[in-house]
Amino acid sequence: DVIIDAGACGLEESTVIDLTEDVPQLVRHLHGVLKNWVQLQHEYECFFFVADFHALTTDYEESQNIEQYTFDTVVDWLAAGVNPGTATIFVQSRVPEHAELHLLLSMITPISWLERVPSFKDQQQKLSDRDLATYGFLGYPLLQAADILVYRAGWVPVGADQVAHVELTREVARRFNHIYGREPGFEDAAEAAVKKMSKKAARMYGNLRKEYLEKGDGEALERARALLAEQQNLSIGDRERLFGYLEGGGRIILPEPQSLLTKTAKMPGLDGEKMSKSYNNYISLREEPDSVEAKIRTMQTDPARVRRSDPGEPENCPVFALHEVYSTEEVRKWATQGCRSAGIGCVDCKKPLIDAINEEQLIYRQRAQQFEEEPDLVHAILAEGSEKARNLARETLDDVKEAIGISH
Ligand code: SF4
Structure with a gap:
């Protein structure tokens, strides 16, 4: 695929x-x-x-x-x-x-x-x-x-x-x-292609096709498609023809793609909004460690934590949203408990985040430099x-x- x-x-x-x-x-x-x-x-x-x-x-x-x-x-x-x-x-x-x-x-x-x-x-x-x-x-x-x-x-x-x-x-x-998929003698060509399959596979294909054409059963269509995909002795052209024949149409020249x-x-910006160049709330892929540190240090936190002794709520804090991306479960647990109990300050909470971002960036910058050279x-x-x-x-x-x- x-x-x-x-x-x-x-x-x-x-x-x-x-x-x-x-x-x-x-x-x-x-x-x-x-x-x-x-x-x-x-x-x-x-x-x-x-x-x-x-x-x-x-x-x-x-x-x-x-x-x-x-x-x-x-x-x-x-x-x-x-x-x-x-x-x-x-x-x-x-x-x-x-x-x-x-x-x-x-x-x-x-x-x-x-x-x-x-x-x-x-x-x-x-x-x-x-x-x-x-x-x-x-x-x-x-x-x-x-x-x-x-x-x-x-x-x-x-x-x-x-x-x-x-x-x-x-x-x-x-x-x-x-x-453009219809060609003269298309149905004869499709029937000839069916004959190249084993008898059992040809029978299954015929039944599934009938089921789909008569009842519009999408599952039958999918099963027939899977069956065709497995048929090694069909050429690409035969297979395309038979895919098209399944739906009563012509040859499939351009198969329909699926969304994956x-x-x-989720990668929010430094202010909790979508990270974007235009909002100037971003960290770049090649950002230097000092700059990463300065940006995280000055990030807003939960507005309810006015003083160090005020408990906070990580869900309301953009710093924690970055922990979700960069930190281990252990660190996230430590931050959550420390925040809600006011056991840690925001400066403490930001430290492991700065380290994690810089660690990832370091490997990334080194590799990029090799290619640039x-x-x-x-x-x-x-x-x-x-x-x-x-x-x-x-x-x-x-x-x-x-x-x-x-x-x-
Ligand atoms: Fe945000 Fe961490 Fe401060 Fe809580 S302790 S408000 S999660 S920075």
């Missing part, structure tokens, strides 16, 4: 980072995205990319530094433990098939589908200082759809606010398959990743163009 995810682009959405602003990357990115990637790369075939085309959709006038920020971003990924030997790391603009598929999908996508994507209006209001009445901005979610479909990805790790984008991708894929709702650590290595990783991604994307485009009838 292929997973695709972009970690840097033009919008400051839930966890992505902005490629066009010279601002430090935040620890929120490490806890919200990168730690997940490090885990996912062992469980799936992962493609992680810097979405530099997307950066232009909102900041087309600020394009001068995109290359440098792309480099910095990738150094951060590598320092966090994303492993180019396991996952494919690449840059979107180095795989022009993203743009080609975007163009082809734009031909079949109704404008109303794009206008109703929730973030379209939200972002237009939020970024009212920019001119977002552009063709590129409206097509932003469709470019995301192309990013996913060009690898025929099975899964997209998303936060709840991104589910609508994956849903749009599914609708676009369905529409494409519906329009990832559990992300070897820029050629980073460039080679991106060149190799982009080539690998491109090979896969080309295969999809070949099938897409053949289905449309422009493969020449």
